[in-house]
Amino acid sequence: MCVSPQASRILSDMGALEAVDRAGAAHLTGMVIRAPNGATLRGDFAASHGFRAFRDRGISLRRTVLDPILLDRVRDAGADVREGCRVVDLERDARGRVRGVRVLEGDGTTSMIGAGLVVGADGLRSLVAHRLGLAHSSRWPRRLALVAHLEGMGDMQEWGELHVERDVGYVGIASVDGGLVNASMVVPPKDARAVSADRAGYFLGWLRARPQLAPRMRHAKLASPVQVTGPFASHARRSWAPGAALVGDAADFFDPFTGEGIYAGLRGGELLAPFALQAIGAGESRDADQALASYHRARRAEFGGKWIVERLIGAAIGWAPAMNYFSRTLESRKDMADLLVGVTGDFVPAREVLRPGYIMNLFRPSRSTPAPGA
Numbered sequence: 001m002c003v004s005p006q007a008s009r010i011l012s013d014m015g016a017l018e019a020v021d022r023a024g025a026a027h028l029t030g031m032v033i034r035a036p037n038g039a040t041l042r043g044d045f046a047a048s049h050g051f052r053a054f055r056d057r058g059i060s061l062r063r064t065v066l067d068p069i070l071l072d073r074v075r076d077a078g079a080d081v082r083e084g085c086r087v088v089d090l091e092r093d094a095r096g097r098v099r100g101v102r103v104l105e106g107d108g109t110t111s112m113i114g115a116g117l118v119v120g121a122d123g124l125r126s127l128v129a130h131r132l133g134l135a136h137s138s139r140w141p142r143r144l145a146l147v148a149h150l151e152g153m154g155d156m157q158e159w160g161e162l163h164v165e166r167d168v169g170y171v172g173i174a175s176v177d178g179g180l181v182n183a184s185m186v187v188p189p190k191d192a193r194a195v196s197a198d199r200a201g202y203f204l205g206w207l208r209a210r211p212q213l214a215p216r217m218r219h220a221k222l223a224s225p226v227q228v229t230g231p232f233a234s235h236a237r238r239s240w241a242p243g244a245a246l247v248g249d250a251a252d253f254f255d256p257f258t259g260e261g262i263y264a265g266l267r268g269g270e271l272l273a274p275f276a277l278q279a280i281g282a283g284e285s286r287d288a289d290q291a292l293a294s295y296h297r298a299r300r301a302e303f304g305g306k307w308i309v310e311r312l313i314g315a316a317i318g319w320a321p322a323m324n325y326f327s328r329t330l331e332s333r334k335d336m337a338d339l340l341v342g343v344t345g346d347f348v349p350a351r352e353v354l355r356p357g358y359i360m361n362l363f364r365p366s367r368s369t370p371a372p373g374a
Contacts, residue, residue, distance in 0.1 A: 001060065001061065001062060001063050001066065001176070001182060001262065002028065002058055002059075002060045002160055002172075002174055002182075002262075003020075003025075003058060003059045003060065003061075003066075003262045003263070004053075004058050004262070004263045004344070004345045004346040004347075005045050005053030005054060005055045005056065005057060005058050005345045005346070005347055006053045006054055006263060006345060006346035006347040007058075007262055007263040007266055007267075007346065008053075008054045008055045008058075008059065009053075009054035009055075010263075010266040010267060010270060011266070012054065013270075014070070014073050015073055015076075016069050016070060016073050019069045019072070020059060020061065020066065020069060021059075023061060023065050023066075023069065023177055024061070024177040024178060025059040025060060025061040025065075025176070025177050026059065026060040026061065026174070026175040026176055026177060027057040027058070027059060027060075027158065028045075028057055028058040028059070028060055028158060028159060028160045028174060028175075029044055029045060029046070029056070029057055029158045029159055030042060030043050030044035030045050030046075030159050030160075030338075030341050031043050031159055031160045031161070031162060031341045031344065032159045032160070032161050032162070033161075033162045033164070033327065033330075034161070034162070034163045034164065034212065034327075035164055035320075035323045035324045035327035035328075036164055036165055036166040036320045036323060036324055037320075037324040037327070037328075038212075039324060039327040039328045039331050040327075040331060041327055041330040041331045041334075041337045042159065042334065042337060043330075043334070043337040043338045043339075043340055043341025043342070044338055044341065045057060045058065045341065045342065045345050045347075047335075047338035047339075047342065048335070048338070049335065049338055049339050049342065049348065049352075051342055051347055051348045051349075051352075052347065053342075053345060053346075053347035054347070058160070058345060060160070060174045060175060060176045060177075060182065061176050061177040062149065062176050062177060062178070062180070062182070065177055066262075082103075084105075084106040085103050085104060085105045085106055086103065086104050087101045087102070087103055087104075087122070087127060087128070088102055088103065088104045088110065088127070089101070089102040089127075089131060090102070090118065090128065090131045090132070090244070091112050091114070092243075095242075096242065097242040097243040097284060098115075098118050098132075098241065098242065098243030098244040099114055099115070099243060100112055100113050100114035100115045100118065101113050101115065101118055116279075116280040116283075117243060117244065117245065117276055117279055117280050118243060118244040118245075119244070119245050119246075119247060119269075119272065119276070120132075120244060120245070120246045120247070120250045120251075121246075121247045121248050121250060121265070121269070122250050123248070123249045123250055124229065124249045124250075124253050126236075126246065126249070126250035128244060128246065128250060129236050129246055129250050129251070132236075132241045132244060132246075134236040134237050134238060134239075134241065134246070135236055136235055136236065136237055143169065143186045143187065143188060143189065143230055144186070144187050144188075144189060144191065144192060144195060144228060144229070144230035145184060145185065145186050145187075145228070145229050145230050146184075146185045146186075146187070146195065146199060146202070146203050146226050146227070146228050147182070147183070147184045147185070147226070147227045147228075147229075148183055148200075148203060148222055148223075148224050148225065148226040148227065149176065149180045149181065149182055149183070149222070149223040149224040150180065150181045150182075150183055150220045150221065150222060150223055151179070151180055151181070151220070151221060151223040152219040152220045152221055153173075153181045153183075153216055153217065153219075153220040154215070154216040154217075154218065154219065154220075155215075155216050156173075156175050156181060158175075160172065160173070160174040161173040161174065163210065163212065163213065164317055164320075164323055165210065166320040167188070167320065168187065168188070168191075168206075169185065169186050169187035169188060169191075169206075170185075170186055170317060171183055171184065171185040171186070171206070171207065171210075171213075172184045172185075180223050181220075183203075183207065185203060185206060185207075186230075187206070189230075195228060199226040199228055200222060200225075200226050203222075203226045204217070204220075204222070207220075235251070235252040235253070236250070236251050236252065238296050239251040239252075239295065239296045239299050240289075240292035240293065240295060240296050241292075242288070242289055242292075243288075245272055245275075245276065245279075245292055245295060247265060247268035247269050247272055248261070248264060248265030248268050248269070249261060249264075249265065251268065251299070252264075252303070252307070263346045264303065267302065267346075268299065268303075271295065271298050271299055271302060272295055272299075275291045275292060275294055275295035275298070276291075276295075278291035278294075279291040279292050304350075305349065305350025305351055305354060306343065306346075306350045308350065308354060309343055309344075309350050309353060309354065326362055329361075329362055329363075329364070330362075333361065336353075336358065336361060336362070339352050339353055339358070340353050
């Protein structure tokens with residue numbers, strides 16, 4: 001699991017970054033992206049474009065390592081942490097305002113926990129978003145993700161890798177803590193039956209079938225079960241309702257290729273905090289709803305440009321001729337590749353790659369680059 005360079009700033013503010021470093025997180029200096037035709041571009045976080053992240057490198061570690069660190073910080077901040085139970089419904093008053101959650105305890109009993117504000121930070125399949133009637137799934141892209149850790153994979157370097165294949169999906173590869181490698185594979189839904197029949201066999205077979213990866217997979221083996229999730233492209237029509245707010249993947253998730261999920265979750269929570277305090281302080285008045293509506297606008301202002309970039313990258317990944325074409329251009333223009341990787345690293349503003357000049361240069365290939373579809 002990759003954490004962008006700018007996410008380290010939030011981890012530092014939380015007092016969690018030192019513990020993450022002690023846990024042995026791997027460091028990533030940038031991204032290497034391989035197109036279906038073999039064109040390979042590299043973008044570095046530390047570059048000459050004039051933008052600097054909190055750190056010059058991203059970090060990569062397992063969620064099983066990161067999550068306990070964050071949970072410890074939550075406890076230290078005074079939160080009442082309850083494990084072994086799950087939220088199964090929302091509690092509302094007669095007017096429909098959320099007043100708390102109904103929880104299924106480990107012994108099978110249910111109880112109600114009242115709250116001045118319920119925050120749905122419950123991921124891609126958010127129960128809170130569904131109960132609020134805000135969840136919406138798009139028809140594109142309909143993909144499945146398989147994620148596992150590998151040991152013994154060869155030739156790992158200090159860059160994260162993204163290998164895009166024609167019509168069969170892509171895989172992101174990065175070193176993590178403990179000398180392991182995280183592999184996140186995204187495949188089309190037509191492969192769902194093969195995945196369900198033998199997810200481990202499908203996962204390893206897919207990797208070993210790629211000519212550029214096969215030699216590196218010679219001694220590799222699974223170090224964790226293969227987890228499957230999807231389809232993606234889920235977003236909430238808005239990120240709040242009276243008495244409740246959504247953050248992270250519960251509010252918006254498009255596709256995991258840019259690897260910004262942890263940052264979006266952390267930054268979304270940071271954005272919500274002052275508005276949440278206003279809403280709780282205003283009780284059930286109209287001011288509470290106005291505070292949450294302001295959070296929604298702040299969220300759109302913060303992430304709106306990045307959402308456009310995500311969808312443009314998604315369109316290119318989904319159409320091999322376009323991916324090949326633009327990769328050839330970026331392969332020969334490292335300055336442009338650095339900017340794009342900086343946007344995915346959350347420290348270069350999305351507007352830098354949405355400017356007319358950048359887009360015109362993207363369509364101005366080298367002599368050896370055929371036009372898309374050619």
